[in-house]
Amino acid sequence: GCSSKSEETKAAETTADTTAETGAESTAAGDSGKLIMATEAGFAPYEYTEDGETVIGVDVDIANEIAKAMGKELVIQNMTFDGALLAVQQGVVDFAAAGISVTPDRQEEMDFTIEYATSKQVVVVKKDAGKIESVEDVTEGTIVGVQMGTTGDFYCTDDLGCEVKQFGKYAEAALELKNDKLDCIVMDSLPAEQLVAANDDLEILDGELFTDKYAIAVKKGNTELLDQMNEVLQQLIDEGKIDEFTINHTTK
């Protein structure tokens, strides 16, 4: 049952004459009046919770602006990071905003907006652990904690060949690091600063492992939504709003 159904859906993208097709299009920013965003709320300041349930952060502020401009109600689905990417790729949600770096692989599977933030991937270590002294020390054989499906995950696994442990949340990786089960964590600099701020015995090494840029992902071929988002994003960048959001969420 289930396999044939989703095969049908895939075919529908090109042929456009099956009933499944119509059902599909209505989700993607269609007539529902809702704009559904997928994210993973363990990535402060981009997305996190204060009260344990309401997702807030830079990406949420941006998404709210977009929803407002489109006259829709924003609905946030807080899942795993790799789940969020899949959800947008499959069209379960309208878009994913989770500090997503643009990579060629991802571009094959989904469309991205213009980049709205620059991500410096840094290395977090335990103070005085002594194993990793600088970013160059992260090499083959280093035990690295990453969040599953992030660019840090792919970079460390595929490019550096590190021994990678995948986590759902950075908080979990931080615990591992503190217990000397990891040599380091590779993650974005902004959430890294928050992580270090909350954990006295961790520190960020100088310099960055690599840089990439964040954009919002939408389902491949959904140019209508993409154009609307780009318009709003460009406006926010021009008005300096995004920097403002970032400051709001980091200086508390």
Added chain:
Amino acid sequence: MGNWLISAWERIEKAFLVNGRYAAYLNGFKTTLIISLFAVLLGVAVGLILAIIKYTANHVEKNIILTLLNWIANIYIGIIRGTPVYVQLLIIYFIIFAKMDTSPIVAAVLCFGINSSAYVAEIIRAGIEAVDVGQMEAGRSLGLGWGQTMISIIMPQAIKNILPALGNEFIVLIKETAIVGTIAVRDVTKAAQNVGAITYDLLPPLLITAAMYLVVVIILTKLLSIFERRLAQSDRR
């Protein structure tokens, strides 16, 4: 010792009180209960159909349609019982519902309801078969038809075996649904994980959550055993 206590209290405070976080746990638990309840209801609806197919296929003269239905029911039950509910959850959410505007809660209810149905089918079938065969014989020997005997004599007795087992299935579901956070449902476990992600201190939220499950499970188990005793007594008035 005093320091230790203070720090423990601070951690709990951060996990439960700061920023009104307790609301997240309570709302989360409400979601857990709602999903479990509707899943068990769906499970009963589908499980009842499966049980009737399987029971009649075994106890009534064979015919092709019944054999076919029984065969389908067996495959359905076999697949559901042969694969992890976690994998089923991922499949249902990301694939079956890929093209529909379905809330993750509905997906969770569907997943656990379908999963439960395979187990409920067995509960119902076993509950019916636990009624002494002599009861069917007595009914038939009086001239009652198979269906009449089933409804007036077998079912009222079977229900006393089935209801407590269904209550137990509900309790099992409350625990099993702890994994729904994976598909963006904000249940109580997910609330704990969210709080842990912001405080960087997972232990207190997890213990709070475990305690909530424990209390609810103990209370429900107690109620269930009282209910069960009542049912058992009702024949011995």
Added chain:
Amino acid sequence: MGNWLISAWERIEKAFLVNGRYAAYLNGFKTTLIISLFAVLLGVAVGLILAIIKYTANHVEKNIILTLLNWIANIYIGIIRGTPVYVQLLIIYFIIFAKMDTSPIVAAVLCFGINSSAYVAEIIRAGIEAVDVGQMEAGRSLGLGWGQTMISIIMPQAIKNILPALGNEFIVLIKETAIVGTIAVRDVTKAAQNVGAITYDLLPPLLITAAMYLVVVIILTKLLSIFERRLAQSDRR
């Protein structure tokens, strides 16, 4: 239709063959089986102790130590059965083992072994109590002591009730351990998720994984029922 087949084949190829990905599933399943096997062994070891405590507390004259042990056993079993194994997994991995250099696989074995022990205790206790009370009476009436009767008469019969249920517990564990990916264990479900995260096509990996579980569960269930029939026959030679 031809197109559809080709595209389906391409997706499966990408999910299973490209870059030797099948190895990830096979290694993952090996991990799944290893965790389940050692968990059931640990469960039997701890569960046996719990069962002996509970059985003797109920069937032998009371004394304080036994009452205390029974009380502890009940609390242990109550907590484990009253909370989701997913929450237990998170607690055990991130907290209990936070201070030790433990591999996640060991943590998984411990978590599921401890969880299983509460259920195995009940399996063993029920297996012993299912032996007709007349057997103990017959043994005692011949002048055998309680322990002698237990070892020579009750246990050999109880084992025939217990072994099949333990086999079933192993099968249940194979399915339950699908969540160990959460604590960074690369089991077969995690392998599927990893492949899905690379190919952005989760359906084929999940279906492959589900099929693997299904095949193994069906084979083990079949073997178990053959074994069970053998055991049952051994009294009717």
Added chain:
Amino acid sequence: MIDVKHLDKVFGDNHVLKDLNEHIEQGEKVVIVGPSGSGKSTFLRCLNLMEKPTSGHIVFEGKDITEAKSKEVNQIRQKMGMVFQHFNLFPHLTIKDNITLAPIKLKIMTKEEADKKAMELLKRVGLEDKADAYPAQLSGGQKQRIAIVRSLAMNPEVMLFDEPTSALDPEMVGEVLDLMKQLADEGMTMVVVTHEMGFAREVASRVMFMADGYILEQNTPEEFFGNPQNDRLKDFLSKVL
């Protein structure tokens, strides 16, 4: 009244009844005895089609019931009361409801008629004070008498009894046999499987000996017990008398 023609019954590869031919007259009291597993219960259960014969025919009041459709079978069973070793009362119903259930469901009587009939029958067996009790509150002997009453409420033309006293404590056997004797005296056609040789001697118009799926001997009680011919029967009687 009942004609049994070439009746065969096979369970798997167990040939339980072997080409039985019998005729039971209206008003006869046939008692069937024989060792365990000889097919007595199966024979009895074939008479009202609780067990479907593998081959052969049962003719009841001129109608071949082995050919009947399931609706007709239900109607035929109403005329053939059956009493079981383990009573099989309905535990979730009061005694009165046990008795009135079938007549009401089958629209043979209104609720009032059925209640009246039930109370009459209960009075007859001296259990009218148990009308609102549940089966679990009765002794074994009381349960079996209620089971008989439940069958009688359908006004059957023949009563089939399968070891009605085997599950009873010895001091309760008498009260059930007494009720059966009364029925016999009133002219009820009865087929009774039992180990109570005293009852057979006193009540039977004919005693049958079954062994291995055959009816090896049958006769009046005097001849059956006083002058048995078949060796198996002689051996059997030597053990049970």
Added chain:
Amino acid sequence: MIDVKHLDKVFGDNHVLKDLNEHIEQGEKVVIVGPSGSGKSTFLRCLNLMEKPTSGHIVFEGKDITEAKSKEVNQIRQKMGMVFQHFNLFPHLTIKDNITLAPIKLKIMTKEEADKKAMELLKRVGLEDKADAYPAQLSGGQKQRIAIVRSLAMNPEVMLFDEPTSALDPEMVGEVLDLMKQLADEGMTMVVVTHEMGFAREVASRVMFMADGYILEQNTPEEFFGNPQNDRLKDFLSKVL
């Protein structure tokens, strides 16, 4: 041989045995009859402490066994064989192993001695060809005879029987009663709870009537059945004879 003094037994708020005082002589054959639930089994089970008396004393061969430690109790039980309604053979052991288990485990005999004794006893009851069979392969009557043999293998000084024929098909009752009669003839002390009045009449040196936890009447079989005094006994006998 056995002295019962002020024996009381209470289950919860159910007073089952009420201040019983009895004396059983070596070689006596005491048969206990009475309605269901009157406490017959409980009385029998108190004699070998399978049931712990609530108060009172059991003196066996001059020793107060109610005061004995659990080790001593085990030794006393070796001298008191017990036979149960449902046989309670050990299903996982062959017939021979059923018989030899206790003598070997308790180091009363070597394996060879026990085997020899078992074969002798089996020959005596005509079941030597079943030595290597399992209980499930035996008929009810055979099972009960093996259960008696199993007790005899311990060379007991008294045998307690609790309704040994109640679970048997009628044609198998005889073979078990025959074996019990043989034992009686050989002088075994026996206490037998049974509903077989024929056996009581023929074998008993004394018949006891229990009701409601009291022993209401006891006498020689002739007087007991021929000239009962107590009204409850008269009523009971009218039902079961």
